[in-house]
Amino acid sequence: MRGGARKGSKKSPKLIMKTRSVICFTALPSLSPSRLCSYKRDRKEWADLEPVPQDDGPNPVVKIAYSDKFTDVYDYFRALLKNDEKSDRAFTLTAEAIELNAANYTVWHYRRVLLQALEKDLREEMRYITAIIEDQPKNYQVWHHRRMVVEWLNDPSEELEFIAEILSQDAKNYHAWQHRQWVLKEYKLWDSELEYVEQLLEEDVRNNSAWNQRHYVISHTTGYSDPSILNREVQYSLKQIKKAPHNESVWNYLKGILQDRGLSSHPGLLEQILELKETHCSPYLLGFLVDIYEDSLENTSGDQVEVLSKALELCELLAQERDTIRREYWSYVGRSLQTKYCSGDPSTTSSAPETDRGSASVSVHQETTCNS
Amino acid sequence: MESVSSPLRCFGECHTAEKYTDDGVETVTSVEQRKVERSIQEVVSVYKQIHSLPQPTLLRDQHYQYLKKGLRHLSDAYECLDASRPWLCYWILHSLELLEEPVPTAIASDVCKFLAQCQSPTGGFAGGPCQAAHLAPTYAAVNALCIIGTQEAYNIIDREKLLSFLFSVKQPDGSFVMHIGGEVDVRSTYCAASVASLTNIMTPTLFQDTPTWIVSCQNWEGGLGGVPGLEAHGGYTFCGMAALVILGKEHMLDLKSLLRWVASRQMRYEGGFQGRCNKLVDGCYSFWQAGLLPLLHRALFKGGDSTLSLQKWMFEQQALQEYILLCCQNPAGGLLDKPGKSRDFYHTCYCLSGLSVAQHFGNMDLHHELIVGREENRLAPSHPVYNICPEKVAQAIQHFHQLPVPHEGEAPNRLS
Numbered sequence: 001m002r003g004g005a006r007k008g009s010k011k012s013p014k015l016i017m018k019t020r021s022v023i024c025f026t027a028l029p030s031l032s033p034s035r036l037c038s039y040k041r042d043r044k045e046w047a048d049l050e051p052v053p054q055d056d057g058p059n060p061v062v063k064i065a066y067s068d069k070f071t072d073v074y075d076y077f078r079a080l081l082k083n084d085e086k087s088d089r090a091f092t093l094t095a096e097a098i099e100l101n102a103a104n105y106t107v108w109h110y111r112r113v114l115l116q117a118l119e120k121d122l123r124e125e126m127r128y129i130t131a132i133i134e135d136q137p138k139n140y141q142v143w144h145h146r147r148m149v150v151e152w153l154n155d156p157s158e159e160l161e162f163i164a165e166i167l168s169q170d171a172k173n174y175h176a177w178q179h180r181q182w183v184l185k186e187y188k189l190w191d192s193e194l195e196y197v198e199q200l201l202e203e204d205v206r207n208n209s210a211w212n213q214r215h216y217v218i219s220h221t222t223g224y225s226d227p228s229i230l231n232r233e234v235q236y237s238l239k240q241i242k243k244a245p246h247n248e249s250v251w252n253y254l255k256g257i258l259q260d261r262g263l264s265s266h267p268g269l270l271e272q273i274l275e276l277k278e279t280h281c282s283p284y285l286l287g288f289l290v291d292i293y294e295d296s297l298e299n300t301s302g303d304q305v306e307v308l309s310k311a312l313e314l315c316e317l318l319a320q321e322r323d324t325i326r327r328e329y330w331s332y333v334g335r336s337l338q339t340k341y342c343s344g345d346p347s348t349t350s351s352a353p354e355t356d357r358g359s360a361s362v363s364v365h366q367e368t369t370c371n372s
Numbered sequence: 373m374e375s376v377s378s379p380l381r382c383f384g385e386c387h388t389a390e391k392y393t394d395d396g397v398e399t400v401t402s403v404e405q406r407k408v409e410r411s412i413q414e415v416v417s418v419y420k421q422i423h424s425l426p427q428p429t430l431l432r433d434q435h436y437q438y439l440k441k442g443l444r445h446l447s448d449a450y451e452c453l454d455a456s457r458p459w460l461c462y463w464i465l466h467s468l469e470l471l472e473e474p475v476p477t478a479i480a481s482d483v484c485k486f487l488a489q490c491q492s493p494t495g496g497f498a499g500g501p502c503q504a505a506h507l508a509p510t511y512a513a514v515n516a517l518c519i520i521g522t523q524e525a526y527n528i529i530d531r532e533k534l535l536s537f538l539f540s541v542k543q544p545d546g547s548f549v550m551h552i553g554g555e556v557d558v559r560s561t562y563c564a565a566s567v568a569s570l571t572n573i574m575t576p577t578l579f580q581d582t583p584t585w586i587v588s589c590q591n592w593e594g595g596l597g598g599v600p601g602l603e604a605h606g607g608y609t610f611c612g613m614a615a616l617v618i619l620g621k622e623h624m625l626d627l628k629s630l631l632r633w634v635a636s637r638q639m640r641y642e643g644g645f646q647g648r649c650n651k652l653v654d655g656c657y658s659f660w661q662a663g664l665l666p667l668l669h670r671a672l673f674k675g676g677d678s679t680l681s682l683q684k685w686m687f688e689q690q691a692l693q694e695y696i697l698l699c700c701q702n703p704a705g706g707l708l709d710k711p712g713k714s715r716d717f718y719h720t721c722y723c724l725s726g727l728s729v730a731q732h733f734g735n736m737d738l739h740h741e742l743i744v745g746r747e748e749n750r751l752a753p754s755h756p757v758y759n760i761c762p763e764k765v766a767q768a769i770q771h772f773h774q775l776p777v778p779h780e781g782e783a784p785n786r787l788s
Contacts, residue, residue, distance in 0.1 A: 055501050057489045059482040061443055062460040064450045074454075078502050104455040106503040109553045144555040171400065172651065174598070174605065178557075181601050206401035208649040212603040215592050246393040248636070249650050256592030259629075282393075325390070325643070329635040329686045335679040 039068070040076045045089065051075035052082055070100050081110060086117040095128070102132065108141045112148060122153050130162060137166050143175040147182060156187040164196065171200060172209045181216060193217045205240050208249045215256065224257055233257055238272065245280035251288055263288075264296035283323040290314045290333065297341045308341050380426045380744075381691050382416045382643065382698065390640040401650050408652050411711045412642050415699050428697035428745035430727070431705065435720065436473050438705030439464050442717055443479060455499030455506075458490055462512040463721035465519045469761050470724045470751045480520045487513045488528045494540075495533030505537050506551040511563035514570055518768040519760050526771050532778040535573040538564050539780075546581030547599075557598035558589050562611035565618040566758055570765070572772035575780040583621035586612045590625055593649065594633030604633055606647040606660040613667050614757050622671040631672075634664045635686055642699070643691030644710075645726075654709045655700040655719050658726020659759065662687055666729060666756035683740045689730040693744035696727045728754045 040046045053075055056063060066074075077097045080090045094111040097104060115125060129146045136142060150156055163180045166173055184190060194217050200210040222229050237254040240247065258266055270292050277285055293311035297304050315334035319327045381387065391409050394402040419426070443464045446453075453460060461483055468475055475483075489501040490513060496505030497513035517525040541549045541560070548560035561582055568574045589596040589612055595604025596612040613630070616622040637645050637657070645657035665685040673680055700707045700723045706715030707723035728751040733740040743750050755762045 052502070055489060057482070057485040057501075059478075059485070061479065061483050061486045062446060062457050062464070063444065064446045064454060064457075065448045066451060066454075067448050070448070070451055070454075081502065101451055101454050103452060104499070104503070105506060105551055105554060106455065106498070109504060109551070112553065140550075140555060147555075172648070174603070178598060178602055181599075185601075204399040204401055205397070206399050206650045208651070209603050212591070212593070212597075216601050244395040244397040246395050247650070252593055252636075252649060323640070324386075325638050325640040325688050325691060326635050327688065328681060328684050329631070332679060332681065332686055336677070339679050 039072045040093075046076060049076060049079045049083075049085075052078035054078070073097050073100055077107065077110075081106075086114055088118065090114055091118060091120065098132070102136050102139050103141060105141050108145055112145070115149075116152075122149055125149050126153070126158065130158075133162075133166065137170065137173055138175065140175065143179050147179060150183070156183050156189065159183040160189060160192075160196075167200070171204060171207050174209075177209050177213065180213075184217075185220065190217060190221050194221075201240070205244055206247050206249055208252075211249045211253045215253065230257065230261075234266070234269070238276075241276065242280060245276075245282045245285065248284055251282075251284035255288060255291055259291075259295075262295050262299050263292045264299060283318060286314050286318055286322060290318070294337060297337065304341060308337060311337050380428070380694055381688070382412075382694050383420065383426060387641070388413075392641065404652060405650075408710060409641050412695075412699060415711050419698055428694065428749070430697060430745070430749040430751075431701055431703065432471060432748065434703065434705035435467070435701075435707070435724075436471060436705070438702075438715070439467050439471075439473075439717075439720065443468075443475075443483075455503060456509060456512075457500045458487060458497055458509040458513040458516060459499075460717055461487065461516040462519070463717040465516050466754075466760060467717070467721050467724050469519055469764070470728055470754060472752050475520065480522065481524060483516060483520060484522070484525050484528050487517060491528065491530060492533075492537070495530060495535070495537030504551055506554070507541065507548065507560045507563035508550060510534070510537070511566050514567040515758065515760050518570060518758075518764050521764050521767050526768070529571055531571050531573050531772075531775065534567065534571065535575070535578075535778045535780075538568060538573070538578060542578070544581075546579075546583070546585035548582075558586060558596060558608045558612045558615070559598070561586055562615040565615040569618045570758065570768050570772065572769070572775060573778055575777060577780065579619055583616060583619055583624055586616055586621075587624045590630065594626065594629030594631075596630075603648055606634075606637060606645065606657045606664075609634065610660040610664055613664055617667055617671065617757055622667070623675060627668060627671055627675070630664070631668050631686065634661055634668070637661045638687050638691070642695055642710075643688065644695035644699070645692070652710070653695070655696060655707060655726070656709065656722040658692055658696055658700075659722040659729065662692055662726050662729050663756055663759070666734070670756075682738055684733055684742075685729070687730075689733075689742050690744055692730040693727060693742075693749075696723050696730075697745060697749070724751060725754055725759055727751055729756070 040051070051072075073093065073096050077093055080093065091111070091114045094107050094114065097107045098111070101107075114120070115122070126146075126149055129142060129149060133142045133146060150159060160180070160183065163176050163183070166176045170176075184193060194214070197210050197214045197217060200207055201214070204210070218224060218229065218233070224230050224233070234254065234257070237250050240250045241254070244250075255263065258269070264270065273285060273289060273292065277289070290311055293307050293314070296307050297311070312334050315330045315337070319330035319334070323330060392402060392405045394406070442460070446460070450460070465475060465483070487497065490497045490499070490503075490509065492498050492505035494505065496507070497510040498505050499509045514529065517528055538548070540552060541564075543549060543556065547556045548564050549556050550560050565579065565582075568578060586596070588600040589598070589602075589608065591597055591602070591604055593604040595606070596609040597603055597605060598608045609630070613622065613625065616625060636649070637647075638661070639646055639653045642653040644653040644655060645661035646653050647657050647660070662685070665687050669680060669685060696707070699711050700709070700719070702708055702715040706717070707720045708715045709719055731741055731743055731751060732753040733742070734753065741750070752761055754760065755765045758765050
């Protein structure tokens with residue numbers, strides 16, 4: 001769970017160097033080092049406010065050796081919070097507090113309260129949050145803040161371009177994708193998204209976030225029910241598979257879009273995969289075959305001895321040779337298939353009715369042991 | 373109990389063949405993956421040269437010193453975690469309990485008093501004194517207090533206010549925001565379910581519609597995203613699954629596709645887990661991802677599955693232990709993401725938690741151990757749902773179930 005357990009805001013201490021305050025160094029060059037940092041405690045503009053030191057209790061634990069600057073800013077932040085002060089100096093201080101620790105959600109919340117109470121210029125706030133995100137794109141609070149400002153302005157016009165810019169630096173930034181999905185859905189800005197996804201996949205066909213976005217866009221626009229759409233996606237996937245057969249994302253996508261309708265029901269797919277097996281084999285292809293065979297066992301009546309046998313053979317091949325890191329898993333799949341579809345008992349080919357989404361139980365219909 | 377003192381998987385002749393196949397098509401993903409594999413290969417190769425007999429060793433003493441110090445003092449590098457101090461308490465205390473290092477009574481009491489300072493007057497715990505309550509530090513604080521397990525610790529928690537805090541962050545669609553005016557994602561449901569179940573404050577309506585919302589986070593990949601529509605991710609998947617287990621609704625998920633997804637997240641070369649498909653290995657996923665397998669095992673077993681192993685989880689336990697022991701330890705103490713990264717308490721906690729999962733198979737009455745390296749590498753078992761030691765879970769539940777569930781005086785829903 002990056003971003004906290006999944007974390008609360010967890011960040012490598014090394015990354016903190018970026019957020020170290022640079023506001024100290026705005027002083028005039030002629031000032032002596034002790035005056036380079038403009039401590040609130042030394043300024044008359046803050047003289048009326050009594051700073052509130054942090055009360056960790058008598059014998060502190062996990063005590064952070066805060067810099068003087070940090071202590072100063074936060075002592076005053078606590079004072080403002082205590083008095084519920086809604087002023088411009090409070091607003092300015094929140095920026096300093098954020099610079100010192102952009103994960104302090106209490107400060108961000110207070111800043112939002114001030115933005116509204118002081119009727120601050122939200123366009124300017126957009127510029128501010130844009131800069132902060134550029135600097136710290138893997139932080140929860142900054143993205144949530146941006147979302148709030150966009151909502152207040154009811155203006156998503158900069159979003160897709162901004163997010164694309166962030167994604168150009170890290171094409172898998174989870175927060176960026178989350179924000180993007182929210183913008184698309186909230187403001188119905190679907191028109192160019194599939195094109196954008198294709199561009200990203202062109203750049204990196206292994207970008208799983210882009211494959212997920214492809215699914216997201218299609219699900220929220222045309223859907224996959226239309227056979228021509230489904231077929232287009234199947235063909236697109238097969239094309240990508242041929243280019244890079246060991247790309248797991250595309251195999252997962254292909255399965256993902258077909259599984260609800262049943263892998264074995266898509267005409268000609270099995271044949272196409274068997275053909276690919278000769279020249280473009282991979283553990284993913286073999287796993288996909290297992291899935292097709294399993295679906296066939298599930299949804300086809302009558303004798304399936306051959307199919308079961310092929311499925312078990314593949315599970316064995318995967319477990320022992322081609323995907324040994326998943327040996328325990330493939331062995332389990334083989335045992336499950338064997339137990340569920342054991343030849344010699346036709347009544348076992350029907351599965352228990354499902355009332356919830358998905359079925360956890362693998363019902364054991366017979367007690368006889370089966371030949372493999 | 374099995375102690376693997378002989379062949380390491382990463383020393384095997386077939387190991388090199390497990391390297392990434394880029395099909396001659398180089399992309400950012402494949403380039404990054406190969407870089408990591410090269411660094412792992414380097415680590416393994418160095419290890420081979422130094423050690424004639426492969427006996428990976430958990431650097432217990434070094435980790436202990438690192439943790440002991442951190443529990444008291446942290447450098448200013450930790451300013452970025454100033455809003456996560458209960459987390460620091462939990463990560464360190466849990467690491468110590470896995471190492472079976474006792475926490476001195478005095479310091480345990482100091483932790484209690486500190487966490488009391490982090491408790492919000494309106495309920496729940498904050499990232500530090502005078503901060504706003506937030507579900508993540510609430511989860512961490514309650515876990516830390518349960519690890520301490522004294523009456524003093526249990527008494528810190530204001531259960532009535534905690535319940536009202538949970539109601540205050542509950543959303544009409546079944547989800548929870550992380551804090552007032554904060555973001556929604558599936559972590560919040562786990563944090564809420566964890567603290568509510570441990571402290572016995574679950575009311576009939578508290579988690580209404582929550583299971584349905586969590587299930588809507590399961591996507592086409594089989595894993596769960598942070599919110600519906602997002603890419604499947606190990607951290608969020610763990611949170612969603614564990615929350616559903618607490619709520620008794622894990623069968624609402626498509627467990628088979630979840631199992632396929634998580635099993636596929638173990639890296640064939642590195643042995644550790646990635647957080648998402650086509651991303652890099654990271655030691656912390658040793659827990660978030662591998663930790664799903666005990667949950668799935670239990671769920672499938674409950675569903676009547678008779679084909680489950682009686683000895684092993686459905687992931688390569690040895691390979692994961694090798695990754696953690698060879699690639700994720702800082703010689704000066706502390707654990708980390710992957711070679712080249714800095715140590716931190718988060719990774720220390722979750723690498724050790726993952727190591728524990730990989731060492732201990734448990735199913736009701738069964739307990740089967742697989743310890744890679746020396747027997748001294750053995751860690752304490754951890755509860756797969758709460759990620760604190762099972763005895764502490766039992767003790768906390770026993771304590772809080774003696775107390776009545778607070779009255780369901782719901783706070784009005786505050787959306788922002």
